[in-house]
Amino acid sequence: MVTLKQLAKELNVSISTVSKALNNSEEIGEETVKRVKELAELYNYKPNKVALSLKQNKTKTIGVIIPDILNHFLAKVLFGVEREATKYGYNIITCISNESLEQEKESLRLLANGSVDGFILCLAEETQVKNEIEHFKKTISQGLPIVMFDRVAHDVLCDKVIVDDFDATYNATKSLLLEKRKNIVFISTLDGISVGKLRERGYRKAILETNTFEPLVLKIKKKDDQQKKIMSFFKKNTTIDGVIAADSSSGIIALNTGVKLGLKVPKNMSVIAYASKSDSFHTIPKLTTIRQHAKEIGANAAQLLINRLQNKSIEIDVKTKIVKTTLIKSKSTL
Amino acid sequence: MVTLKQLAKELNVSISTVSKALNNSEEIGEETVKRVKELAELYNYKPNKVALSLKQNKTKTIGVIIPDILNHFLAKVLFGVEREATKYGYNIITCISNESLEQEKESLRLLANGSVDGFILCLAEETQVKNEIEHFKKTISQGLPIVMFDRVAHDVLCDKVIVDDFDATYNATKSLLLEKRKNIVFISTLDGISVGKLRERGYRKAILETNTFEPLVLKIKKKDDQQKKIMSFFKKNTTIDGVIAADSSSGIIALNTGVKLGLKVPKNMSVIAYASKSDSFHTIPKLTTIRQHAKEIGANAAQLLINRLQNKSIEIDVKTKIVKTTLIKSKSTL
DNA sequence: GTGAAAGCGCTAACAA
DNA sequence: TTGTTAGCGCTTTCAC
Numbered sequence: 096m097v098t099l100k101q102l103a104k105e106l107n108v109s110i111s112t113v114s115k116a117l118n119n120s121e122e123i124g125e126e127t128v129k130r131v132k133e134l135a136e137l138y139n140y141k142p143n144k145v146a147l148s149l150k151q152n153k154t155k156t157i158g159v160i161i162p163d164i165l166n167h168f169l170a171k172v173l174f175g176v177e178r179e180a181t182k183y184g185y186n187i188i189t190c191i192s193n194e195s196l197e198q199e200k201e202s203l204r205l206l207a208n209g210s211v212d213g214f215i216l217c218l219a220e221e222t223q224v225k226n227e228i229e230h231f232k233k234t235i236s237q238g239l240p241i242v243m244f245d246r247v248a249h250d251v252l253c254d255k256v257i258v259d260d261f262d263a264t265y266n267a268t269k270s271l272l273l274e275k276r277k278n279i280v281f282i283s284t285l286d287g288i289s290v291g292k293l294r295e296r297g298y299r300k301a302i303l304e305t306n307t308f309e310p311l312v313l314k315i316k317k318k319d320d321q322q323k324k325i326m327s328f329f330k331k332n333t334t335i336d337g338v339i340a341a342d343s344s345s346g347i348i349a350l351n352t353g354v355k356l357g358l359k360v361p362k363n364m365s366v367i368a369y370a371s372k373s374d375s376f377h378t379i380p381k382l383t384t385i386r387q388h389a390k391e392i393g394a395n396a397a398q399l400l401i402n403r404l405q406n407k408s409i410e411i412d413v414k415t416k417i418v419k420t421t422l423i424k425s426k427s428t429l
Numbered sequence: 430m431v432t433l434k435q436l437a438k439e440l441n442v443s444i445s446t447v448s449k450a451l452n453n454s455e456e457i458g459e460e461t462v463k464r465v466k467e468l469a470e471l472y473n474y475k476p477n478k479v480a481l482s483l484k485q486n487k488t489k490t491i492g493v494i495i496p497d498i499l500n501h502f503l504a505k506v507l508f509g510v511e512r513e514a515t516k517y518g519y520n521i522i523t524c525i526s527n528e529s530l531e532q533e534k535e536s537l538r539l540l541a542n543g544s545v546d547g548f549i550l551c552l553a554e555e556t557q558v559k560n561e562i563e564h565f566k567k568t569i570s571q572g573l574p575i576v577m578f579d580r581v582a583h584d585v586l587c588d589k590v591i592v593d594d595f596d597a598t599y600n601a602t603k604s605l606l607l608e609k610r611k612n613i614v615f616i617s618t619l620d621g622i623s624v625g626k627l628r629e630r631g632y633r634k635a636i637l638e639t640n641t642f643e644p645l646v647l648k649i650k651k652k653d654d655q656q657k658k659i660m661s662f663f664k665k666n667t668t669i670d671g672v673i674a675a676d677s678s679s680g681i682i683a684l685n686t687g688v689k690l691g692l693k694v695p696k697n698m699s700v701i702a703y704a705s706k707s708d709s710f711h712t713i714p715k716l717t718t719i720r721q722h723a724k725e726i727g728a729n730a731a732q733l734l735i736n737r738l739q740n741k742s743i744e745i746d747v748k749t750k751i752v753k754t755t756l757i758k759s760k761s762t763l
Numbered sequence: 764g765t766g767a768a769a770g771c772g773c774t775a776a777c778a779a
Numbered sequence: 780t781t782g783t784t785a786g787c788g789c790t791t792t793c794a795c
Contacts, residue, residue, distance in 0.1 A: 096543060096571065098788060109766045114790060124764055139571075141542040145488065146788035148479045149771050156522070164508045165707075167499065174498045177525050186544065188490070189523045191511050208475040209430060209772090210520065237430065237473075322710055347711050351685070355713045373499075376656055377681050377711050379689045432772060443782045448774065458780055480772035483787050543788090 097138040106130060117142075148209075156186045157400060158211035160202050162194045162219045162246075167343065167371055168389050169217060172244060175393020176215055183401050185212075196221040200230045212404050213239050215396045218246040220287045242400045244392055246289050254399040255415040256392050260290050263385050263420040264297030264339060267367045270422065271337040272305055274365055274429045279337035280311045282325065282345040294341045294369070311335075315345065325352050336364050343370035343384075350378040350427055366427040369420075380426030392418050431472040440464060451476075482543075490520045491734060492545035494536050496528045496553045496580075501677065501705055502723050503551060506578060509727020510549055517735050519546075530555040534564045546738050547573050549730045552580040554621045576734045578726055580623050588733040589749040590726050594624050597719050597754040598631030598673060601701045604756065605671040606639055608699055608763045613671035614645045616659065616679040628675045628703070645669075649679065659686050670698050677704035677718075684712040684761055700761040714760030726752050 099117075103110045108127065116123045116131035117140075123131075134140075148154045157180055161169045177187050188211055190202035199219045206214070214234065222228075223246055231251045235241055244256040271279050281298040285291025295312060302310045311332070315324050325348050329335060338353075340346030346368020350360055358364045360380055367383045368374070375382040395416050433451075437444045442461065450457045450465035451474075457465075468474075482488045491514055495503045511521050522545055524536035533553045540548070548568065556562075557580055565585045569575055578590040605613050615632040619625025629646060636644045645666070649658050659682050663669060672687075674680030680702020684694055692698045694714055701717045702708070709716040729750050 096788095100788075110789085111767075111791080112765055114788095115765090118790085122764060127764080143483075143543040143788050145479055145482045145543045146771090147790085149477075149483050149773095149787090150789050150791095152771070154479065164504050164511075165501065167501075170498050170504050173523075174525060177498075177523065181524075186522050186524075186540070188520050189507075189511065190515075190520075191508060206520070209477040209479045233473075322713065322715070344707070344710065351711070351713045354688075373678070376678065377685070379656070379685045381656070430772095434772075444772090445774080445783080446781055448772095449781090452774085456780065461780080477772050480787090481774085483771090483789095484773050484775095486787070 096143065097135075097140045098143065099140075102131065102134055102138065102140060106134060153212050153404070154210065155184055156188055156211045157397070158188050158190065158202070158206040158214045158216075160190045160192055160199060160214060160216040162192050162199075162217055164189075164191050167374070168245075168387060171371065171389030172217070172393040172396070175390035175395075176397045177393075178390070179394040179397035180401070183397075185397075185401065192219040192222075194220040196225060196227055203230055203234050207234055207237060207239055211239070213400050214241045215244065215393075215400055216241065217244055218248060218288075220246075222248075223289055224287050240400060240403045242396045242403075244396045252413055254396075254403065254413050256395045256399065257415065257417055258290065258387050258392070259417055259419050260293035261297040261300075263422070264294040264341075265301045266297075267385055267422055268298045268301035268339055270428070271339070271365050271367065272301065274337070274361075276337035276365060278308060278311065278332070278334045279339060280313055280328075280332070280335050281339045281341070282313045282315065282349055283341035284315045284317065284321070284345060285341050286314050286316075291341055294339075298339050321345065321348055322352070325349055326355075329353065329356055338364065338366040338368075340366065340368035340370075343368055343374040346370055346382055346384075347374060347377050350382060354379075360427050361429050365429060367422070372423075375423075375425055378427065383425045383428040384423050386421045386423055388418050388420065430477065431469075431474045432477065433474075436465065436468055436472065436474060440468060487546050487738075488544065489518055490522055490545045491731070492522050492524065492536070492540040492548045492550075494524045494526055494533060494548060494550040496526050496533075496551055498523075498525050501708070502579075502721060505705065505723030506551070506727040506730070509724035509729075510731045511727075512724070513728040513731035514735070517731075519731075519735065526553040526556075528554040530559060530561055537564050537568050541568055541571060541573055545573070547734050548575045549578065549727075549734055550575060551578050552582060552622075554580075556582075557623055558621050574734060574737045576730045576737075578730045586747055588730075588737065588747050590730045590733065591749065591751055592624065592721050592726070593751055593753050594627035595631040595634075597756070598628040598675075599635045600631075601719055601756055602632045602635035602673055604762070605673070605699050605701065606635065608671070608695075610671035610699060612642060612645065612666070612668045613673060614647055614662075614666065614669050615673045615675070616647045616649065616683055617675035618649045618651065618655070618679060619675050620648050620650075625675055628673075632673050655679065655682055656686070659683055660689075663687065663690055672698065672700040672702075674700065674702035674704075677702055677708040680704055680716055680718075681708060681711050684716060688713075694761050695763050699763060701756070706757075709757075709759055712761065717759045717762040718757050720755045720757055722752050722754070 116128045192199040242254045338349045350366045370384040450462045526533040576588045672683045684700045704718040
């Protein structure tokens with residue numbers, strides 16, 4: 096990479112003259128500016144990012160820590176963050192915590208050495224289970240702002256972007272009840288994490304309000320064979336006529352299993368799942384989905400962080416933004 | 430963040446003494462080392478990454494440019510890269526080209542300012558269609574090594590990690606022929622990119638060798654309704670008894686559509702798709718898949734790059750690593 | 764209109 | 780054993 100020094104030497108001027116010329120300073124003579132710019136162009140000069148970061152004490156880089164990149168929702172949020180950040184000239188350093196508290200701490204620690212100006216993150220499952228938050232507080236007290244999304248720690252004072260999990264699941268369940276469904280099951284693989292609990296509660300509230308049947312919950316562990324679990328559950332519970340799935344995989348498999356067992360969907364059984372558009376194509380009939388607008392969540396998180404980074408005025412108040420889900424009716428419901 | 434300067438001041442020693450003490454230099458007295466380390470611990474001192482990067486002229490950061498983070502295969506590769514890079518103390522800056530040549534160029538340009546030590550990338554579709562490679566050559570000539578994976582530009586001299594697409598598809602097709610399938614269709618959404626073409630060729634070769642029926646190819650565009658396309662294709666071609674899908678979505682939808690139309694899978698029709706394990710659960714019966722070992726591809730790419738970065742000896746020879754796919758037989762084939 | 768010098772945080776050669 | 784100095788690439792203040 097060419098440096099100012101090299102340009103200066105070749106042009107027989109000082110480094111500061113070159114710097115000023117390239118930054119369109121008024122001080123420098125027209126002729127000089129022209130000469131400098133031409134040579135810079137020729138050598139494809141670009142200001143060294145690292146030097147700038149050191150000088151200005153900011154990196155224009157955001158650390159993003161997510162529990163699992165293979166989770167479609169989280170990948171989509173990352174996409175939203177990246178796109179929004181790029182707009183404002185920020186880069187993204189991505190770390191994957193693998194749902195592990197230790198890795199989450201380590202990533203935070205490693206990047207809190209001047210590598211990034213702030214963090215956007217989604218809590219690891221283990222972090223939520225153990226309810227550890229000290230590492231977040233420490234990071235923030237070091238002057239690195241954090242924005243949490245989806246799975247957040249309410250006891251940490253920072254900006255947050257969340258989903259209306261409770262309401263959305265409540266409303267989805269209600270909509271099945273309106274279809275006169277009499278035996279709706281809630282299927283979930285998200286037992287450990289906050290959003291999973293919220294979704295279950297939303298479901299339970301809707302069911303309990305009807306006063307006609309008891310909540311019925313099927314929890315599936317990561318290591319289980321999801322297909323077998325759901326199949327044997329359906330065989331045991333033959334009167335199931337509705338499914339609320341907390342994750343896309345459960346929804347897709349539940350629908351396919353119902354069809355396999357001879358149920359007509361949505362005539363005999365309705366299915367609603369938290370899932371994305373592309374997931375909804377993986378069943379016939381197409382899946383009715385609760386969309387979380389992951390890209391928007393990412394974009395919002397990025398905006399909140401960048402705002403905080405660029406606001407010189409010390410804003411003390413933290414914001415929590417709720418990105419509302421949308422129930423997209425398709426062919427798996429009446 | 431605390432700096433050496435602040436520690437030095439508080440300890441009444443010079444900056445270099447502090448630096449040496451923290452780096453376990455033999456030069457410094459035991460007592461001093463102890464005092465320094467204690468204070469550093471107390472203040473949670475961490476060497477400023479940016480300053481180190483500037484000093485050592487390397488960032489220990491890798492730029493990763495991928496066309497689409499929502500593509501499960503690419504996300505998984507990114508995961509592999511991240512994990513391997515982390516092992517060696519490297520960070521990952523992720524850029525998403527959105528299959529656009531312009532964005533790919535821009536990302537390369539933006540990071541080639543000292544932000545990263547090298548690149549790992551997968552070509553955007555547009556880049557492959559237009560066959561542009563100048564930006565890669567320029568980057569390499571600036572001293573930034575590139576490792577390409579999956580979709581690569583053969584005319585660029587750099588390390589590469591690829592998949593045995595041609596052979597894998599040829600073999601998969603062969604295996605359906607061994608099942609005495611008489612009318613096998615190749616379904617793909619990957620028309621523009623190199624791997625899509627390779628897969629189609631592998632299929633064609635296997636079919637043409639049999640000399641019993643003509644290759645039959647269904648190409649689906651991004652904007653098409655994949656379900657409708659496949660459904661109407663199946664209705665028109667009622668003798669289809671085998672499917673080779675170049676992508677997971679096509680495979681899943683083809684299988685589900687076959688079942689919907691009353692075909693027994695695998696009795697009346699076999700399906701094989703390029704897909705991951707989790708995809709294979711989205712059909713009943715479970716999908717037979719060609720696994721690409723995406724994580725390994727990522728890990729290999731990271732290794733190749735880090736090797737090159739750390740090898741002081743100017744290695745001129747470039748390597749191309751082929752990560753072989755595996756055909757995982759499941760219930761959608763005989 | 765141009766240049767010298769300081770400083771961002773750090774390391775390392777050299778001096779004391 | 781400890782300190783001084785230079786330098787990584789850049790911006791910016793202050794002299795000329």
